[in-house]
Amino acid sequence: MHPSFVACDFESCYQCCLETRMPLLQEDIERIEKKGFPADTFSEKDGDFIVLKNRNGACVFLKKSQCTIYSFRPTGCRLYPLVFDIDQDKITIDLECPNKDAFKAYLENTTITDLLLDTVDRLIFERNARITEKNKKS
Numbered sequence: 001m002h003p004s005f006v007a008c009d010f011e012s013c014y015q016c017c018l019e020t021r022m023p024l025l026q027e028d029i030e031r032i033e034k035k036g037f038p039a040d041t042f043s044e045k046d047g048d049f050i051v052l053k054n055r056n057g058a059c060v061f062l063k064k065s066q067c068t069i070y071s072f073r074p075t076g077c078r079l080y081p082l083v084f085d086i087d088q089d090k091i092t093i094d095l096e097c098p099n100k101d102a103f104k105a106y107l108e109n110t111t112i113t114d115l116l117l118d119t120v121d122r123l124i125f126e127r128n129a130r131i132t133e134k135n136k137k138s
């Protein structure tokens with residue numbers, strides 16, 4: 001496990017992959033595309049963000065309760081259940097994670113929290129660039 005990522009050892013749990021709205025960085029999309037998955041098969045627009053697609057109520061990459069792209073999964077999946085709560089303007093642990101108490105120590109891990117904040121900044125930067133591009137065309 002890369003030291004910058006959250007280590008989730010609950011192998012039988014895939015709660016976070018159900019009805020996912022995980023936002024994707026451009027680099028996530030390119031990394032997954034390089035493995036042979038065209039972007040339109042796994043990503044879609046959600047407003048001006050790009051998010052993972054679902055099929056039958058779960059992420060398109062979830063098969064037989066397992067992530068089929070685990071080693072190159074999106075950055076947000078690597079950091080979950082740590083998420084950024086926009087309303088509270090802070091990093092928190094997703095209340096929907098059934099094992100949330102096991103991850104509290106990560107809130108004090110600045111390698112992880114810095115990576116999450118950087119990811120949020122980049123997602124917003126990329127979203128804003130899409131808006132600018134859209135406005136130019138209209």
Ligand code: SF4
Nearest residue numbers: 017059061062067077
């Ligand atoms: S990419 Fe993998 S870890 Fe992320 S939501 Fe999909 S199946 Fe789950």
